[in-house]
Amino acid sequence: MSRIVIVGTKTRMEDAINAFYSEKAIHVIDHTTGDDELSIGSPVKGTSKASERLLKVRAMEKELGIKKKTKTADIAVEDVQKRISSGDVESVEDEVLRAVDARNDLTQKITELNSKKKTFETLKKLPLTLDFYSGYRSLAVLVGTTASDAASVKIDDAEIFSSFDKKEGGVVAVFVKAARKAEAVEALNACGFIEMTVPEYTEPVSADEVYQKMESELSEAVEALEAENKALEALKIKYMSFLKGSDEELSIAVEKGSVPLRIAVSKYAYVMDAWVPTKKVDSIKANLEQKLGDDIYVEFQETRGRKLEDSENAEPRFSNVPTKQNNGALVREFEYATSMVDVPRYQEIDPTFLIAIFLPLFFGYMIGDIGYSIPFIIIGAYGLKYAKNKDWRSIGLVLFFGGIWGAIFGLFYYGEMLGMHFVGGEYNAAGVWEWYHESAAHGGTGITWDWILGVTFPEWFYEILPNVAHGEGVGKLEDVGFLLKMSVYIGIVHLLIGQLVGLYNMLIQRGVKFAFIHKGGLIFSFLGMIFLCYALTDFMFNKASLGEGITFVCMILAIVLLVAGVAINTKAEGAMHAIMAIPEFIGQILSYSRLAAIAMSKAGMALAFNYIIFKMIMPSHTVDGLVYLDYSSGIAMVVIAIVMFAFLHLVVWTLGILSAGLHALRLQYVELMMRFFDGGGKRFAPLREKRVKTFFSRKTSTTKEV
């Protein structure tokens, strides 16, 4: 990154801002008011109008239910600009508001009608016309609902009409002498009386008649509301594209208009500090000068190195350099995984490329089954092609590449499909095919594809599979020792890469001596611990003598490296830390045994399911002491077996995504990145227009920037 300072005349600031935006590589350093006579600028003319319009557009979008995800047709920038400047936002707002108001009125009317309707529905149960309820001088009328039956209520000098229904509750109308009203209320309260107001009527209309009228009014209102909603929907469809386009266009206008708030201005000029990629300094300078002539002056200030010292000595405003992650098209997709932890600092290596290599690799290693991998590849490819959301894309990415690794490991390493090996036997010395002892053919648990399909795979296929215990490939449940050993080796390599990257980071940040003391010591101890463990395991499990051969060499190497490592590390972090770091290495390396563990756990589930299906459900018969599947007898059983097979393997497959995916990610985040990654960087965010819904039609895109 290089720092430049741009000075220009205020009169042409708007053109200048447009020119900055078209470079797409200028990261503005916010101006902080200091003792230099400069203050921050004020928004470009027209910005407040634009933000007012933006507010209107957003309000309309909300009213019409246009969401971020709503799909709309793209719209040309010139179209939008023309329509906005001709006052379309306001006229559309009028139209939309009128419809929205009408809808709101109707909704309110319906609520009111509903509550009134309820009153008359209750009064319907009493044998009185509505004129009875009002117009008395010396009588008080109490009308309301009751929770229990009011027929038993006795009030002196009163006439009581009541009705009760167990489900709907009761209703009561009491006509009592005005003086005795309080008494009556008290008596009614005993049965849960809630008073309601009855509208005044002078003609003898029955409650039922009014109720019918209300109902017809209500249905009319509902119809009108429906029509209004339809009208709103039509408005939405009509203006959707324009609204989304103008939302975007106005947002850009507001953003552009607010740029002066981030830079320093004097009476006639502005001064802007900015970070730009070093490669682009010259072209930016040339372009700006070409567009604005004498009204702009660009000066190169410095190119910031990767040494931490440089940043520490810089002015606080300029100490934090933005990070521009510079990865290829493929690796860039994995940047999301890195950013979930943090943005890398300017001075450190971007771990994305390591994640891009190891995340799918570990995922595939743990899945290690061609049967599960193919759906992963298909779903992943589909996700990568169609998904826009970052989360889905990153899942698709891991599934796709992880699936490819899974297929490779499944075919050439484990020799497995859906938890079953391809090959379940071998040719003996006489050239006769013999099933392995634990094969299903002998009644064992080793269900294999050649046994299921009743075929023998060609010899070349048999030969490409690795031979650990048998020739069928690495058995996830049979060759546990081998898998664990492999995981530890993978772990050592992975961790060593992490340590070396850490060393390199220190090297570019602080120089050779510092790096050697701070990371070199750790690497020595790490290697020493590995040799020590190798020697010790050889001694303990293989009963090798510690005093001779390779074990002896390893032991000596281990002691030398450990002593040197701890000594160097003591200088950096103190004796306590240096010694504590050593057992931690074991924990870190053993953490990789999850690679074997996850593979085993899924293989275990698959084994159980396959056993249920092929040994317990599928019919079989025995010939010459060998068990064979019998597809012809009992078609029902075969169908059940196939359905269960599909369902149960779907379970294993789904669990595979979760466990393998999360653990592969964890190994990157915790084991790898903790070795070297600091994070806390600031993302390089150059001035640029983010257009999704709007586009420049060709004619203007060439002239616009001038």
Place this chain on the structure above:
Amino acid sequence: MVVESGVADITSGLIAIGAGFAVGLAGIGAGMAEKDIGAAAVGAITEDSSLFGKAMIFTVLPETIVIFGLVVAVMAMFVL
């Protein structure tokens, strides 16, 4: 269980029990450690979803305990 000259050999059974305990108890331990971190992590992510990566790192830290249990179990099953 192998019965030889009237004496039952329960070694392999004991090994299996031991291996089960190793994984099971380690799992309980890791679970207890993870539950608090997990709750706090979910809370933090609700506040600010960009914390997912960091939250996940902390949440899965205790998992290593289970791996130790697993290693012990595997050693018990295959090495002893």
